[in-house]
Amino acid sequence: MPARDLPRPASLLAAIAAAIVASAGGAGAQGLRTLHVETLTMRADRSAVPLGAELHLTIHARVRERVAALDELIVPEVGTMHLLGDERHVRQGPGGTDVDETLTLEPVDAGTVVIPGAYLDAIDGRTGKPTRFTANGVRITVAPAAGQGGDTVRRVALVLLGVLVAAIGIVLAARTLQRRAPPARAAVVPRDPLPPVPVASARDAVRGAFAAYRRAPSRASLSGLRAALFAATGARPGSTARDAATATADAHLQVALRETEAATFAAPGARDVAADELIETLEVWLQ
Amino acid sequence: MSAPRDVLLALRQTIVGQDEVVQSLVLTLVAGGHLLLEGAPGVAKTLACRALAATLGGVFRRVQFTPDLLPSDIIGTRVFDQQSAAFSTVFGPLFANVVLADEINRAPAKVQSALLEGMQERRATIGLETYPLPAPFLVLATMNPYDAEGTYPLPLAQLDRFLAKVVVAHPSRDEERAIVDRFGAGEPPLPAGVATAADVLRWQHEARTVFLDPQIRDYAIDIVRASRSAPLVAHGASPRAALALVMLARARAYLENRAFTVPDDVRDVAPAVLRHRLAYDDRIAIEGTDPDEIVRRIVAAVPAP
Numbered sequence: 001m002p003a004r005d006l007p008r009p010a011s012l013l014a015a016i017a018a019a020i021v022a023s024a025g026g027a028g029a030q031g032l033r034t035l036h037v038e039t040l041t042m043r044a045d046r047s048a049v050p051l052g053a054e055l056h057l058t059i060h061a062r063v064r065e066r067v068a069a070l071d072e073l074i075v076p077e078v079g080t081m082h083l084l085g086d087e088r089h090v091r092q093g094p095g096g097t098d099v100d101e102t103l104t105l106e107p108v109d110a111g112t113v114v115i116p117g118a119y120l121d122a123i124d125g126r127t128g129k130p131t132r133f134t135a136n137g138v139r140i141t142v143a144p145a146a147g148q149g150g151d152t153v154r155r156v157a158l159v160l161l162g163v164l165v166a167a168i169g170i171v172l173a174a175r176t177l178q179r180r181a182p183p184a185r186a187a188v189v190p191r192d193p194l195p196p197v198p199v200a201s202a203r204d205a206v207r208g209a210f211a212a213y214r215r216a217p218s219r220a221s222l223s224g225l226r227a228a229l230f231a232a233t234g235a236r237p238g239s240t241a242r243d244a245a246t247a248t249a250d251a252h253l254q255v256a257l258r259e260t261e262a263a264t265f266a267a268p269g270a271r272d273v274a275a276d277e278l279i280e281t282l283e284v285w286l287q
Numbered sequence: 288m289s290a291p292r293d294v295l296l297a298l299r300q301t302i303v304g305q306d307e308v309v310q311s312l313v314l315t316l317v318a319g320g321h322l323l324l325e326g327a328p329g330v331a332k333t334l335a336c337r338a339l340a341a342t343l344g345g346v347f348r349r350v351q352f353t354p355d356l357l358p359s360d361i362i363g364t365r366v367f368d369q370q371s372a373a374f375s376t377v378f379g380p381l382f383a384n385v386v387l388a389d390e391i392n393r394a395p396a397k398v399q400s401a402l403l404e405g406m407q408e409r410r411a412t413i414g415l416e417t418y419p420l421p422a423p424f425l426v427l428a429t430m431n432p433y434d435a436e437g438t439y440p441l442p443l444a445q446l447d448r449f450l451a452k453v454v455v456a457h458p459s460r461d462e463e464r465a466i467v468d469r470f471g472a473g474e475p476p477l478p479a480g481v482a483t484a485a486d487v488l489r490w491q492h493e494a495r496t497v498f499l500d501p502q503i504r505d506y507a508i509d510i511v512r513a514s515r516s517a518p519l520v521a522h523g524a525s526p527r528a529a530l531a532l533v534m535l536a537r538a539r540a541y542l543e544n545r546a547f548t549v550p551d552d553v554r555d556v557a558p559a560v561l562r563h564r565l566a567y568d569d570r571i572a573i574e575g576t577d578p579d580e581i582v583r584r585i586v587a588a589v590p591a592p
Contacts, residue, residue: 240551
């Protein structure tokens, strides 16, 4: 099977790019390479191409350093185009290194395709700062293939016919159902509807946790009471007391939160006093 | 006997806005650490430091760091006295209660090291003799993030010596109006004699006794550990950061007249403790991510007890 017949969508290109990014990412964790990037350009050999034809996208990078490879060079996403080939050539010379990467692409949709510029991340040798060097983008116009206009007309006609058949089918089905539907008065109405299920309010949850704490004061029951108070304010789990106090306008609840923090985090000898104050506040709040 | 809140209020009468800066100054003082202030020129970094020194009434020295500064310029040196035919010791500006190291990144590494050694050891060696630095001893260092040309960035190991770093932002429009009104006719007198050196030493002692529940301790440790695996962070904070977090959390509780710390104490001071202790991946500059945003994400990702 010829290579060009293999299904090689743009996602493959993205996968290649991701792999390169991943390898560059590993290097990135240790720091980017310092490079003097002198050139980074991108061009297509054809700016207009019919469907089914090939085009070549060439990325050229030149760095002042002599490098064996330029893994930092990230090729761009090419949209829906099929990637038929990808070749990279590295040439070292006395004045630096030239890298040419040529992508062979086949457009699959008519219209205008804008390909963003390839890029590479490095420490700029001139400034010493991390920099993203980006090539120019490329715009390609993809024309419909010859004879595709007639195909389009046929395709549109078939779609319209399908829509018409479906609409007739829906109308017929609706009429049939209307005839079979029982009269409205036959609808079943429960004589004794179920009573509404009581939903525990946040205050009820605090009441329950407070009762548990009063029955058996302990670190665990205090922790349960604190969690119920936080939940009563609507604060999400993992919030602090200030988050919770900000989330509510209830002054009593804000005081209770402050006292809960004291009862929870104060030195062991001072917790009882704070707990007594908390009990007084909550008794008022829960009345 | 005065309280840290008195110093806070006195500073707020002088400094317009900059609540985080003012609070950080007082917290660092109470915690017995040193503070790094970063901000553009003209945002009252130096004024804030001078005002703090004035409230304490101790000895205040300011050193403008320049590329030609020598360690002896800040520590002191031995000079030969011709009359007595003997060497005598001249103490440098490091021997003060409050030392303002202005633009610390403009001096070479050997001067920075001399200062930072003094900060850590609280003593300095001149010639063959080692002298203790006065107590309380507080170094306030400023850095300008712009004009990076010709500066000597402090390495992480040295930044770690600062208990906290605060970023001094530009004031709001209303604050700027108040600055012009307050300082337009000249600088008003700085608040003086609000507290004494003995007061500060007492605060520092009492702040160290603020109760730290094991849950709060673990929360501080979890935040520091989270910084080591955070995205875009190449090197996380050291265990010294956990110590700093706990010290500042205690100071904050003390400032609020509490004898115990709460999770809010840790969460509030965490950005100031972490922001100068993290080394970021190079991608942070490329993506234009604000380092403080990364710190905020780290802190927000750790659930409070």
